[in-house]
Amino acid sequence: MKNASEGSPSLFRVKKVVVLTTAMLTFIPFWKAAAVVLCDFGSSAFYAGGIAMRAFGPAFPWYILAVMLFSGLLLMVELEACSLFVRGGAYKIVREGLGDTAAKLAASALIFDFILTGPISAVTAGHYLCGLANSFLEMAGLSFTLPEGGISVVFGLLVTVYFWRQNVKGIEESSSKSAKIIAFSLAVCFLLAIWSFITIGLRGAHMPPAALSFSPESLGWAGHIDWMKTIGLVGMFMAFGHSVLALSGIETLSQVYREIEYPKAQNLKKAAWLIFGFALLFTGGLTFLSAVIIPPELIAAKYNDNLLSGLAMSLAGPGILKLLMQVMVVVCGVAMLSGAVNTSLIGSNALMNRIAEDGILTDWFRKIHRRYGTSYHIIHLIAAVQMIVVLVSRGNVYLLGEAYAFGVMWCFVLEVVAIARLRWKKASQKRDFMFPLNIKYENYYIPVGLILLSGFLLTVALVNMTTKQIATVAGFGFTAFLFAVFSLSERLNAKKANTMFEEGYRERINAETVDDLKEAFSELDRPHRVLVAVKNPENLYHLEEVLSKVNADETDVIVLYCKPVENVLYRQDMRSAAVDEHEVFTAVIFLAEKYGLSVTPVLVHSNDAFYAIAQAAAVADAREVVMGVSGRHGANPQLERAVMTWGAVKDRELSHPVTLRILWEGREVSYRFTR
Amino acid sequence: MPSNEQSKLSLGSLITPNRVLFAQGRPGKKELIEALVRTVCRDYPQLDPADVASQVLKREEGISTTLDTGLSIPHARLEELGDFTAALAVLPEPLRDQTNSDLSIRVMFLFLSPAKPAFFQKHLQILSTLAETFKPEFIQELVSLQDAGAVAARLAR
Numbered sequence: 001m002k003n004a005s006e007g008s009p010s011l012f013r014v015k016k017v018v019v020l021t022t023a024m025l026t027f028i029p030f031w032k033a034a035a036v037v038l039c040d041f042g043s044s045a046f047y048a049g050g051i052a053m054r055a056f057g058p059a060f061p062w063y064i065l066a067v068m069l070f071s072g073l074l075l076m077v078e079l080e081a082c083s084l085f086v087r088g089g090a091y092k093i094v095r096e097g098l099g100d101t102a103a104k105l106a107a108s109a110l111i112f113d114f115i116l117t118g119p120i121s122a123v124t125a126g127h128y129l130c131g132l133a134n135s136f137l138e139m140a141g142l143s144f145t146l147p148e149g150g151i152s153v154v155f156g157l158l159v160t161v162y163f164w165r166q167n168v169k170g171i172e173e174s175s176s177k178s179a180k181i182i183a184f185s186l187a188v189c190f191l192l193a194i195w196s197f198i199t200i201g202l203r204g205a206h207m208p209p210a211a212l213s214f215s216p217e218s219l220g221w222a223g224h225i226d227w228m229k230t231i232g233l234v235g236m237f238m239a240f241g242h243s244v245l246a247l248s249g250i251e252t253l254s255q256v257y258r259e260i261e262y263p264k265a266q267n268l269k270k271a272a273w274l275i276f277g278f279a280l281l282f283t284g285g286l287t288f289l290s291a292v293i294i295p296p297e298l299i300a301a302k303y304n305d306n307l308l309s310g311l312a313m314s315l316a317g318p319g320i321l322k323l324l325m326q327v328m329v330v331v332c333g334v335a336m337l338s339g340a341v342n343t344s345l346i347g348s349n350a351l352m353n354r355i356a357e358d359g360i361l362t363d364w365f366r367k368i369h370r371r372y373g374t375s376y377h378i379i380h381l382i383a384a385v386q387m388i389v390v391l392v393s394r395g396n397v398y399l400l401g402e403a404y405a406f407g408v409m410w411c412f413v414l415e416v417v418a419i420a421r422l423r424w425k426k427a428s429q430k431r432d433f434m435f436p437l438n439i440k441y442e443n444y445y446i447p448v449g450l451i452l453l454s455g456f457l458l459t460v461a462l463v464n465m466t467t468k469q470i471a472t473v474a475g476f477g478f479t480a481f482l483f484a485v486f487s488l489s490e491r492l493n494a495k496k497a498n499t500m501f502e503e504g505y506r507e508r509i510n511a512e513t514v515d516d517l518k519e520a521f522s523e524l525d526r527p528h529r530v531l532v533a534v535k536n537p538e539n540l541y542h543l544e545e546v547l548s549k550v551n552a553d554e555t556d557v558i559v560l561y562c563k564p565v566e567n568v569l570y571r572q573d574m575r576s577a578a579v580d581e582h583e584v585f586t587a588v589i590f591l592a593e594k595y596g597l598s599v600t601p602v603l604v605h606s607n608d609a610f611y612a613i614a615q616a617a618a619v620a621d622a623r624e625v626v627m628g629v630s631g632r633h634g635a636n637p638q639l640e641r642a643v644m645t646w647g648a649v650k651d652r653e654l655s656h657p658v659t660l661r662i663l664w665e666g667r668e669v670s671y672r673f674t675r
Numbered sequence: 676m677p678s679n680e681q682s683k684l685s686l687g688s689l690i691t692p693n694r695v696l697f698a699q700g701r702p703g704k705k706e707l708i709e710a711l712v713r714t715v716c717r718d719y720p721q722l723d724p725a726d727v728a729s730q731v732l733k734r735e736e737g738i739s740t741t742l743d744t745g746l747s748i749p750h751a752r753l754e755e756l757g758d759f760t761a762a763l764a765v766l767p768e769p770l771r772d773q774t775n776s777d778l779s780i781r782v783m784f785l786f787l788s789p790a791k792p793a794f795f796q797k798h799l800q801i802l803s804t805l806a807e808t809f810k811p812e813f814i815q816e817l818v819s820l821q822d823a824g825a826v827a828a829r830l831a832r
Contacts, residue, residue, distance in 0.1 A: 634737075637738050638738065643803040644740065644742060644802050645806070647802070647808075648810075671803075
């Protein structure tokens, strides 16, 4: 179909065509999403066991295994949180459920842990590298060893600087790379496991003891509280508390959720299962095998900071093969741990940005890099603090581990309580998943399971407060400091905050002007197309209806926004009524993310939206054109105008029927062209 | 989902010679609509011309019914009607559409439909067919005709 006639004004109805692209509309399969999470969450396998061993002795594998099993419950919490689709992870969930103050506290605590995740991962990677170098030196018969602390600090700083630059430049690591790392890790894990079982078969094995043997430093203040020592269960909570750092990175699931492809809910569950299975085998399984195969004295003396290297070097077999195995473990470890450094920067930057969007942070934090478009002030700040932490730690992984997990625990406490509270506040909202153990009462699902879980988390967090002195002092200090910064900044920003809140979040969108509509749709390759015209970001019911029902394998969804350029229909200059396209497409992307479906956003500058829609639909060969209702004109006049315009533009028989639909609040008017 | 078996609209059944007006001078859009309404209402005693004109003009205040081709289709859906009816004005001199300054009206097709929901799909079909039929070449041909009979005959062809 072409324009109605030569020289008629319709030739000029579409004045400019802009194709919009954003990385946010690229969706990934569940296994890639799981890989992204595991690159962070799985990396704790490289340090959690060693830290736990130093804290409470050879019983550590039981507790790491218990924490990994427990991670299944937390993944279920994340599933319910994600199903609420409150974009922004734990911070936004807590804000929705418990209000601003609790959200600021949760964010402050979480940032504390993000800041520690980078150093603990980078320093551990340094230990693994240095351990490998020392193994080579030992094999070469050289008597000296490299200083692990110093080298791990240098390596930690290098990794942090590398990802600092990458993040400032806005270069994101691809999920494909994460998937390759995880595939390699899986191979290493199986190889290690098989070899370990052979070793056990050859040498025999004893199960790790269950008895706890706390070091004075790991008892913290609890060492001075006599009654705590008399209750066995308290000890178990203490040991569990010293092991929860193995959960590091689990919150990444809520960050990656927006990228998961359709069908979102099912794919999220599959990703969660995959994460759970891998973490149980990789972190839980390998830590357990390490405890079975490596003598506790050797762990304490040599492999506290690189436990899995110790496992490789303690296997039965020729030294050269063991060294090769260690190389593989170190490659795997450095890749995963470095990924965790990057994720910590991305995560904390994203979290700070969410806070800034709410008007809590001043403009200084929101400043965008002129060249790369990233919030570089925030990235600078986080990277600088992480490097200070690396230096202060002097490469002591245990020290970092002792400080760690404050934020994760308290953030989870607040998040679980918030999700439980949302069962009442948002009782009517559909949830694709609910944490188990619920009692239905009238319209509510009383979250018995969540209440029990929050009780357990709270107990562990309180016990940790007494045992993990460094975490308590540093965590409270940092959280209080950050909370004060947020509160002060919010107050200073009070006048601007409302404006910023009204402006809301804007998705980063690349706009590319193309010659015509044909070029705009040239990359669509599915057999059918649906064109959805959008105008008001507050009125996207019709788009949601389409996204919720479309057959994504067979249909391309084009989202068209016609930006008015001058008056044609309403006796006034419509340019003043034009909505910022960023606002419109941010809302569109939000919905696309919600359903995990890619859409093709196109912006046309036009002096007549109906002509632009008809022309775009004709060029795209759309089978359906869907519009929202205009509050000003009503659905019937809209449909009348649409069919008239369609008739005027149409110049040949249709090869297939085309349906024009106007949708609003469960209602629809439509017209079907059959010829 | 309503389905439409679209058959070619017989314009001849809607527009007879006595339903064709040749605009004289430079009438305004409102006057032209009122004249067309009066023409139709002559055959429908149950219709009050003032009321019908008011409904059509009210609809015109919303989304424009003038197309790029030079066709304007003022219309309304009336409770009193049991079938579709119409009248046509041919404008030898183009009329600037006041609601849309870059469009000129060369032919105005007043179209009245029954208000019952059962007729809505047919109403839309007729609107679409009118827009498809009245392309610039066709409009030019109508404008060049000299009398109402010739116009009605051309539409019936």
